Amino acid sequence: MREANGVSGNALIASADAARNTGIDLLRGLAIVLVILNHIGIRIPLKKTLLAEFLPRSFLSNLNYNGYEAVFVFFVISGFLIAGNALRRWGDLARIDIKTFYALRFSRIVPCLLLLVVVLSVLHALSVQDYVIDRPGQSLPRAVLAALGLHLNWYEGMTGYLPGNWDVLWSLSIEEAFYIGFPIVCLLTRRVWILAPLLVLLAVSMPWTHSALTGNEIWQEKAYLPGMSAIAIGIIGALLAKRWPVLPTALTRSLIIVGSLGMLAEMFGGRLLWPLMGDSILLLLTVSTMLVLIALQARPVSTLRGFGWLASWGRLSYEIYLSHMFVVYAVVRVYRATGSDIRWGFLWYLLALPLCWRLGKAVARFVSIPCERALRARLVGRTAAFDPRMASSR
Known part of the structure; x- marks a missing residue:
């Protein structure tokens, strides 16, 4: 591995790993496992x-059907980490x-x-x-445009679900669309006392923006504003963490x-709380995640x-998230082809989960890490190529 600024690549990687927050990685790991359990469970229900x-059976169902909630946990973590890294890098979001x-x-x-879009297109x-896009009103060129144009969530809401490997990109569309506007808003507002109320307003709007879309289940689940509200809650958490960087042990x-x-x-x-809270239940989840x-x-x-x-799993969550459906489809296809008894279906989870991790690890090693290093060195400079402070961002 090449040296940068006199420090070996291996030393830089070790420094980045040391700078990670293991607790946050554990939370991300739990979230990505729940996503995979959801996608396997749709096809091989644990119950x-x-x-x-x-x-x-209710516990097993909850293990299988909290993938959507896990994505909202990811949204909060994303806002917390990216805003926190920006605060450490520049000292203030206005800078x-x-x-x-x-x-x-x-x-x-x-x-x-x-890489994912190219592989899926092939x-x-x-x-x-x-992997074939065959719903009426859908096409490969349009799916590619939606994925790269950060509106795949809207495209699915208007035309129906895409194949699973495409479908996972709905959350990425919300997240990256948010981050296109985020630094612009920070620079325009210039002051935390102006930015913070805007973030709070976006955050508390979540129940209303989610419930307002009743009638289109796909679009209600994947609309921009509820997901962006969760990201805003993460950013609020980062601002609070900067304000109080050290907390008493009892409070922590x-x-x-x-x-x-x-x-x-x-x-x-959730089933017990829904009659009491309705769509506010997502606010409970995201604010609770922020506190943690x-x-x-x-x-x-x-x-x-x-x-x-x-x-x-948390360290590899992005790579696993984008690639895990390849494993899910392959394992489920073998499960069905062999005529396996559903009673032993849980054993197929034991095969799928480590394979998802292995594939994510390979993608990180051979694609995301070297490409990210090279692009950062070229676009930002050597000092950013392995900045430990950025190691925890998605």
């Missing part, structure tokens, strides 16, 4: 397996270097996105099952307990015995 004889900000986002997001052209523990209980209540008690993030930032977790594997 129909032998596990239902030992565990409550963001817009060119550098966009270059860093481009370097991180675009290489894997382009599979569609070859008429490979599970309280935030983790309250936040964790709020997240668990939404994910595993503030606590983890104030009191970073260096190691947590027995959970290193989950933290590694």
